[in-house]
Amino acid sequence: QVQLVESGGGLVQAGGSLRLSCAASGPGRTFGNYAMGWFRQAPGKAREFVAAISRSGTITYYAEYVKGRFRISRDNAKNTVYLQMNGLKPEDTAAYYCAARTQGLGSSREYEYDYWGQGTQVTVSS
Numbered sequence: 001q002v003q004l005v006e007s008g009g010g011l012v013q014a015g016g017s018l019r020l021s022c023a024a025s026g027p028g029r030t031f032g033n034y035a036m037g038w039f040r041q042a043p044g045k046a047r048e049f050v051a052a053i054s055r056s057g058t059i060t061y062y063a064e065y066v067k068g069r070f071r072i073s074r075d076n077a078k079n080t081v082y083l084q085m086n087g088l089k090p091e092d093t094a095a096y097y098c099a100a101r102t103q104g105l106g107s108s109r110e111y112e113y114d115y116w117g118q119g120t121q122v123t124v125s126s
Contacts, residue, residue: 052106
């Protein structure tokens with residue numbers, strides 16, 4: 001069991017930057033044993049994949065619509081995964097969720113994740 005808490009969301013103008021954090025806590029596996037992902041959900045839309053990272057942090061995956069603008073990273077000593085978001089666009093407005101996966105590498109598939117945070121809101125104004 002792991003608890004995930006996202007932070008760092010807020011209101012930013014188009015072209016601006018935000019860094020989201022997701023802190024993990026709880027008994028059982030150490031943080032380094034989880035592959036991690038970020039997803040987002042805009043109002044009225046399905047949740048979609050943003051980025052994922054392997055346990056060691058050496059392998060990363062990005063959705064095409066954020067590639068080159070967003071960067072996922074992790075600090076296993078701090079039990080935290082980050083999402084650096086640059087060049088934000090109004091269409092990036094959404095609630096952002098982090099997720100942890102106990103098997104395999106990072107994944108773009110929601111159903112492959114075992115634990116989810118409550119989300120943090122990102123709003124990008126034009």
